[in-house]
Amino acid sequence: MILRHITEHVKAQNWVAVGIDFVIVVVGVFVGIQVSNWNEELSDARRETIYLIELREDFRQIISELDQDAAQYERIANAMTLLLDQSRKPAPDIPLAELNAAAGMIILMEGTPIRSDTYENLTGSGDLSIIESRALKRALTSFFGRAGIVELVADTHEMQLVGLFQPFIVSHLDYALTLPKSRGLPPPEGFDPELIVTALPTQEFRNVAAVKWDIVTDLRNMIMIALDDARVVDTLLTQELERRQ
Secondary structure, three states: HHHHHHHHHHOOOOOOHHHHHHHHHHHHHHHHHHHHHHHHHHHHHHHHHHHHHHHHHHHHHHHHHHHHHHHHHHHHEEEEHHHHHHOOOOOOOOHHHHHHHHHHHHHHOOOOOOOOOHHHHHHHHHHHHHHOOHHHHHHHHHHHHHHHHHHHHHHHHHHHHHHHHHHHHHHHHOHHHHHHHOOOOOOOOOOOOOOOHOOOOOOOHHHHHHHEEEHHHHHHHHHHHHHHHHHHHHHHHHHHHHHHH
C-alpha cells in the first residue's frame, strides 16, 4: 500500500508527499525493530528469572549436601586420630566395639557429586549470557572451578580405597565387621573382635590410618572452601531475585 502511494506521488512529482511517505516507512521500520527488541528483552528477562530460581534451588541442595559431607569427613578424621592415639599406648583403653567402629571408618567415604543441572544447561546452551549480574557469573565460575578440585581429590580417595584401605582390612581385620550396618550384612559368626588389638600397634596400621586422616582432612578443608563459595552464590541469587520483585 505505501509503495503504491510513493509510486503515485513520484509520478505526480509531489515531492512533499514522497518525503512524508519516506518518513512513514522509516518510522515504521524503526518502531517494528524496537518492538521486536523489546519483546526479545522481555523473553530473556523471563528466562533469566526462571534460571535464577532454579539455580537457587540447586545451590540450596548443594549447600546441604556439602554440609553433610564435611561433617562426615570430620567424624572420619576424628576416628583416625582416635586410632592413632590408641596405637601409641601399651594397650587400648577404650572398648573393643569402639575400636572396631573406628577402624570401620577406614573404608568409609562419601560421594561428593557437586552438580547443578541448571548451570550445565546455561553453559551448554549458551544462555549464560542472559545472566545480567557479572558478580553472579564470576561467583558461579569460581564455585564450579573449586568443585572440580574437590572431585579430583575425591577420585584420589576412591583410588586409595581400592588400592590401600580395602586390601588392608581384608588382610588384617574382618571386612564384614567394618561394613556399615546400613548395608544390611549381619556380622559373620565367629568373628574375632580382638583382631583390631593385634593390628593396632603395627606400623602398617598407623600408616593406613594416617593416610586416611590426611586425605579426608584435605577433602573436608576443600569442601569448607567450596561451601563458602556456594553461600556467596546463594546470597547473590537471592539478591537478584529480590531485585526483580
